[in-house]
Amino acid sequence: MISSNALHPLENELVLKATELLKSQRFPVDRINIDFEFKESMTKPYSHVVKIDMKQRRLHGLCTIRISPLSIMQDPGAMANSLLCHEVAHILAVTEARNSDIDIKQHGHEWSRWYASLLNETVYDYSHDTQIMDFRAAIIFGGGQFCICGCDPGETGKAISLRSKGKLVELKNNGILCEICGMSYTPVPDSKIPESVADDIEFLKKISLKRVSNNG
Ligand SMILES: [Zn+2]
Numbered sequence: 388m389i390s391s392n393a394l395h396p397l398e399n400e401l402v403l404k405a406t407e408l409l410k411s412q413r414f415p416v417d418r419i420n421i422d423f424e425f426k427e428s429m430t431k432p433y434s435h436v437v438k439i440d441m442k443q444r445r446l447h448g449l450c451t452i453r454i455s456p457l458s459i460m461q462d463p464g465a466m467a468n469s470l471l472c473h474e475v476a477h478i479l480a481v482t483e484a485r486n487s488d489i490d491i492k493q494h495g496h497e498w499s500r501w502y503a504s505l506l507n508e509t510v511y512d513y514s515h516d517t518q519i520m521d522f523r524a525a526i527i528f529g530g531g532q533f534c535i536c537g538c539d540p541g542e543t544g545k546a547i548s549l550r551s552k553g554k555l556v557e558l559k560n561n562g563i564l565c566e567i568c569g570m571s572y573t574p575v576p577d578s579k580i581p582e583s584v585a586d587d588i589e590f591l592k593k594i595s596l597k598r599v600s601n602n603g
């Protein structure tokens with residue numbers, strides 16, 4: 388079974404494409420459920436969790452593919468092509484390894500083989516790179532703080548995640564330094580956040596509200 392909390396047309400497209408990729412490799416979606424979870428606070432494009440019941444002869448389980456809605460907005464091409472194949476290749480490599488009881492490395496030989504084979508069936512644009520994605524809005528959405536140093540705030544303002552208690556103390560004591568200008572990062576109010584980041588935060592707030600009301 389395939390499930391997802393997709394809302395946006397681009398999100399639905401990704402789910403469809405991933406499903407096609409898995410089916411093209413004869414992945415047993417009837418026994419291993421796939422859940423696509425779009426998560427606003429993610430600070431990377433994709434991640435995955437595979438839970439498979441090892442005791443049964445035929446594999447049963449659940450694969451969760453988490454996807455950042457912000458990344459889709461920032462670079463839909465990379466997300467739908469190379470990065471999607473990258474993630475689906477993980478699912479295929481892990482479930483194949485469980486089948487044959489071998490231990491595999493995260494980006495080892497088995498994963499590379501699946502990745503290469505998936506890319507052959509899709510359009511791969513090498514000009515895409517995740518480096519152009521900006522996760523500052525997602526960090527702030529997840530409870531982080533926008534900070535500036537001595538550099539141009541529009542260019543180098545930093546979103547600092549405050550998930551660990553130590554970070555907040557460090558920030559208050561001016562203990563987090565910019566690697567470029569050497570000055571300590573100081574928090575700025577929401578009204579001083581650069582426009583592009585503020586727009587991204589607004590997008591994340593809106594889509595997460597919509598998702599909550601859709602699921603409830
Ligand atoms: Zn990977």
Ligand SMILES: [Zn+2]
Pocket residue numbers: 536537538543565566567568569570
């Ligand atoms: Zn700086």
